[in-house]
Amino acid sequence: xxxxxxxxxxxxRYKFSKRGRLVTGFLMIVGLLIAGFGxxxxxxxxxADNHSSELHENPHTDNYNSENHIASTHAENVDHHSSTxxxxxxxxxxxxxxxxxxxxxxxxxxxxxxxFAVGGLxxxxxxxxxxxxxxxxxxRVAESMSSYIPIGFVLLMAAVYFGGEHxxxxxxxxxxxxxxxxxxxxxxxxxFLNRNWLYIAPIIFVTIWYALRTVIRRxxxxxxxxxxxxxxxxxxxxxxxxxxxxxxxxxxxxxxIMMSIDPHWFSTIFSVYNFAIMFVSSVTVITFITIFLKGxxxxxxxxxxxxxxxxxxMFGFSIFWAYIWLAQFLLIWYANLPEESIYYYERWVAKYYxxxxxxxxxxxxxxxxxxxxxxxxxxxxxxxxxxxxxxxGHWLDIxxxxxxxxxxxxxxxxxLEIGFGIFFLGLFCYVLRHSLSKADMYPKNHPFVLESAxxxxxx
Amino acid sequence: xxxxxxxxxxxQGDKKIADVTNDVLKSVEGKMTRGWMFGFAISFVFLxxxxxxxxxxxxxxxxxxxxxxxxxxxxxxxxFVFWVGIGHAxxxxxxxxxxxxxxxxxxxxxxxxxxxxxxxxxxxxxxLFHMGRVWLAYWVLPLPxxxxxxxxxxxxxxxxxxxxxxxxxxxxxxxxxxxxxPDIATIRDRAKSKVSKAVYGFFSMGWNGSTRTWHRYEIxxxxxxxxxxxxxxxxxxxxxxxxxxxxxxxxxxxIFPPYFVAGAIFSGFGMVLTLLxxxxxxxxxxxxxxxxxxxxxxxxIMLTGSMVGLAYLTEFFIAQYSGVQYxxxxxxxxxxxxxxxxxxxxxxxNLVAPQVFWFKWSRTTPWFIFMMSIVVNIGMWFERFVIxxxxxxxxxxxxxWVLYMPTFTEVALFLGTLGLFFTxxxxxxxxxxxxxxxxxxxxxxxxx
Numbered sequence: 001x002x003x004x005x006x007x008x009x010x011x012x013r014y015k016f017s018k019r020g021r022l023v024t025g026f027l028m029i030v031g032l033l034i035a036g037f038g039x040x041x042x043x044x045x046x047x048a049d050n051h052s053s054e055l056h057e058n059p060h061t062d063n064y065n066s067e068n069h070i071a072s073t074h075a076e077n078v079d080h081h082s083s084t085x086x087x088x089x090x091x092x093x094x095x096x097x098x099x100x101x102x103x104x105x106x107x108x109x110x111x112x113x114x115x116f117a118v119g120g121l122x123x124x125x126x127x128x129x130x131x132x133x134x135x136x137x138x139x140r141v142a143e144s145m146s147s148y149i150p151i152g153f154v155l156l157m158a159a160v161y162f163g164g165e166h167x168x169x170x171x172x173x174x175x176x177x178x179x180x181x182x183x184x185x186x187x188x189x190x191x192f193l194n195r196n197w198l199y200i201a202p203i204i205f206v207t208i209w210y211a212l213r214t215v216i217r218r219x220x221x222x223x224x225x226x227x228x229x230x231x232x233x234x235x236x237x238x239x240x241x242x243x244x245x246x247x248x249x250x251x252x253x254x255x256x257i258m259m260s261i262d263p264h265w266f267s268t269i270f271s272v273y274n275f276a277i278m279f280v281s282s283v284t285v286i287t288f289i290t291i292f293l294k295g296x297x298x299x300x301x302x303x304x305x306x307x308x309x310x311x312x313x314m315f316g317f318s319i320f321w322a323y324i325w326l327a328q329f330l331l332i333w334y335a336n337l338p339e340e341s342i343y344y345y346e347r348w349v350a351k352y353y354x355x356x357x358x359x360x361x362x363x364x365x366x367x368x369x370x371x372x373x374x375x376x377x378x379x380x381x382x383x384x385x386x387x388x389x390x391x392x393g394h395w396l397d398i399x400x401x402x403x404x405x406x407x408x409x410x411x412x413x414x415x416l417e418i419g420f421g422i423f424f425l426g427l428f429c430y431v432l433r434h435s436l437s438k439a440d441m442y443p444k445n446h447p448f449v450l451e452s453a454x455x456x457x458x459x
Numbered sequence: 460x461x462x463x464x465x466x467x468x469x470x471q472g473d474k475k476i477a478d479v480t481n482d483v484l485k486s487v488e489g490k491m492t493r494g495w496m497f498g499f500a501i502s503f504v505f506l507x508x509x510x511x512x513x514x515x516x517x518x519x520x521x522x523x524x525x526x527x528x529x530x531x532x533x534x535x536x537x538x539f540v541f542w543v544g545i546g547h548a549x550x551x552x553x554x555x556x557x558x559x560x561x562x563x564x565x566x567x568x569x570x571x572x573x574x575x576x577x578x579x580x581x582x583x584x585x586x587l588f589h590m591g592r593v594w595l596a597y598w599v600l601p602l603p604x605x606x607x608x609x610x611x612x613x614x615x616x617x618x619x620x621x622x623x624x625x626x627x628x629x630x631x632x633x634x635x636x637x638x639x640x641p642d643i644a645t646i647r648d649r650a651k652s653k654v655s656k657a658v659y660g661f662f663s664m665g666w667n668g669s670t671r672t673w674h675r676y677e678i679x680x681x682x683x684x685x686x687x688x689x690x691x692x693x694x695x696x697x698x699x700x701x702x703x704x705x706x707x708x709x710x711x712x713x714i715f716p717p718y719f720v721a722g723a724i725f726s727g728f729g730m731v732l733t734l735l736x737x738x739x740x741x742x743x744x745x746x747x748x749x750x751x752x753x754x755x756x757x758x759x760i761m762l763t764g765s766m767v768g769l770a771y772l773t774e775f776f777i778a779q780y781s782g783v784q785y786x787x788x789x790x791x792x793x794x795x796x797x798x799x800x801x802x803x804x805x806x807x808x809n810l811v812a813p814q815v816f817w818f819k820w821s822r823t824t825p826w827f828i829f830m831m832s833i834v835v836n837i838g839m840w841f842e843r844f845v846i847x848x849x850x851x852x853x854x855x856x857x858x859x860w861v862l863y864m865p866t867f868t869e870v871a872l873f874l875g876t877l878g879l880f881f882t883x884x885x886x887x888x889x890x891x892x893x894x895x896x897x898x899x900x901x902x903x904x905x906x907x
Binding site for chain 1: 716772
């Protein structure tokens with residue numbers, strides 16, 4: 001057809017330079033310093049607050065009072081049996097000292113970066129199962145993202161183990177039952193909301209995910225050395241197994257780690273919502289890493305044809321996210337059952353309302369407008385702009401899932417949250433670049449690699 | 460475009476471009492076969508059953524149905540949702556698979572889109588006749604009128620349904636017809652009788668096959684595909700809102716929208732497989748609708764079936780977790796109450812049975828896939844029945860607890876819409892090409 005096809009792939013290997021190591025290490029240290037500074041400042045201001053108001057007997061009841069205030073204003077909007085529930089909700093509220101906010105800020109970032117890692121693995125698996133060829137050249141990028149799973153998970157679980165009583169109201173309630181008024185709903189939920197599930201189930205799930213990741217990665221590296229279709233065919237099977245196991249276990253994972261922060265509340269779509277966040281943000285991260293690598297002089301075979309398709313995924317899945325967001329919001333708003341709508345009432349107070357609006361703007365409306373045009377998908381600056389909206393937007397999204405349930409209205413975005421963000425960014429980049437340097441940039445014996453190298457989007 | 464060698468050829472059996480026309484038009488240009496006449500006659504008898512059931516419903520009244528003051532929605536809405544769902548495969552294949560550049564869709568999109576249109580017609584019958592006075596059906600539209608303050612309720616998801624489904628029907632019909640124009644022109648050019656030349660000539664809208672005509676055709680096709688894509692999601696999302704915006708235990712659950720869409724695609728592919736496995740055999744189209752097509756479609760069945768299964772389990776879990784006793788009861792009652800047999804039929808057909816497609820043999824053996832597609836159809840019918848009837852038959856007041864049994868009129872109505880669907884499909888096979896010839900010719904040497 002007159003085309004000149006690429007039939008030979010150059011050997012490329014990412015070199016994790018000394019400067020790169022320094023930069024990532026610097027980010028980690030600076031991030032921790034900023035977060036530490038934020039924590040200290042927070043401690044001071046928190047104590048100053050408590051001294052000034054004599055009404056509070058101890059720091060643990062702060063949130064109790066502010067919650068009651070919200071409850072009384074909402075009771076006007078909702079019908080009678082709501083008031084019993086709202087009381088229930090605020091009754092058992094747990095410790096909300098300044099440390100709670102520190103753990104919450106840590107959890108937001110730990111969870112977010114962990115989602116990138118899992119999302120990278122999911123992207124690799126989906127491409128195998130769908131027999132997709134176009135993304136083969138950037139497969140190693142997604143694969144390397146998943147190398148962050150172990151360290152990311154350890155940090156996430158550190159928050160759960162050491163900050164558990166701060167983060168999870170039900171855990172605090174279970175542990176200090178004698179001193180607290182009874183919360184029947186939490187008593188009813190003890191079969192699921194207990195230490196065994198929270199501490200052990202995520203470890204089992206993530207161990208299985210990482211085991212499958214190890215197999216898929218090993219097959220891919222062997223394919224590089226030995227060639228042949230055997231590794232590819234095996235990878236498809238392991239990827240299919242991963243996707244099925246992941247769908248079921250990730251649901252439980254998101255209920256335990258995220259949904260149980262608001263233990264009185266429930267939503268069946270919650271796990272799908274978390275999945276949407278995971279997929280759209282990790283595709284954005286893949287795009288960013290690819291652009292970054294190209295900027296460093298690597299991945300010259302990856303042209304705007306592949307980036308075009310990646311950005312289509314960013315665009316398409318931000319619409320998907322909005323669809324899931326709407327399904328949850330609209331149905332809860334429309335039925336207005338107090339035990340469900342409390343979730344959004346808590347996010348409509350003055351403290352969170354701007355974030356609530358920004359969430360929809362940054363994750364749906366703005367990326368939709370910025371990324372819809374073809375030239376936007378082929379221009380790296382517009383892509384980066386749209387991608388930053390999505391990445392910051394979903395950080396806010398997770399922030400909105402965590403903060404109201406942990407610290408009530410005593411939230412904010414300051415050095416603490418940003419510092420932890422910088423720390424995790426540094427760590428993630430370090431692990432990613434380390435992993436990238438361990439294998440060839442292109443999976444040269446993958447049966448679809450030439451399809452990817454010669455990829456054209458068409459008109 | 461560079462395509463890897465390990466991919467299968469889309470059209471098998473070394474077909475030339477002329478073969479496509481001859482093979483596909485055999486059913487249109489040849490004589491009526493006995494099989495066709497036999498199938499058409501049976502479908503037509505069932506269609507007459509529908510006419511009788513509707514006559515009975517209109518002249519006697521809704522009392523001929525088994526609905527009562529607790530189970531006020533039952534058979535009719537079950538079938539309405541069932542038929543709307545069937546239509547989704549057509550839209551998914553022509554819109555979403557187009558966006559994902561899946562070329563295998565080209566052999567099956569025409570017939571799947573036709574099914575969309577017939578299925579929506581079948582679906583529309585149920586709510587229309589449930590109104591009781593079907594001659595006033597136009598009252599569901601927000602028309603300026605002389606009846607005082609009669610105005611539709613824009614807050615009601617039932618009205619959103621009216622808009623969603625009429626949009627869906629119009630766009631699907633337009634898309635289907637647009638794709639047909641070049642093929643109708645081919646039939647026109649080959650027609651021998653004056654009548655068919657005139658009729659096909661009229662519907663081909665003066666198609667001349669010039670580059671300019673093709674150019675315009677492609678632009679319109681792309682725009683319509685763009686419009687259809689959100690429709691795949693929106694239609695069944697709004698159908699799910701009919702239930703989920705309420706406060707009925709078992710209905711009010713936030714996962715309904717994506718779960719209904721997945722279920723619709725699942726059932727739609729079930730029906731597409733049922734019909735295409737027969738059609739490819741009888742019309743000798745195995746080179747075009749290949750085993751690889753069946754393989755891909757069964758994978759979609761397995762994927763969407765598992766998604767639906769995950770939603771069942773999520774619902775069940777969250778109902779128990781919620782601490783809301785009504786939700787807990789609604790789901791336990793589904794699994795253990797008087798309609799437990801329907802619930803376990805649904806669970807088996809939708810979640811368990813499709814897992815057999817993990818094995819390559821089962822994805823490539825047509826008779827087995829045919830059997831499985833029937834299982835899927837049954838399972839998805841029962842899913843809607845379970846959702847609707849089990850949630851309604853236990854009211855908040857135990858004095859209102861009732862059971863539901865369909866009457867003969869209702870059963871006749873369902874069998875009748877099956878008759879309508881198959882009558883339309885037989886007519887379609889006889890008078891229009893069931894494979895998009897123009898598109899298949901463009902990929903005759905391609906790999907998937």
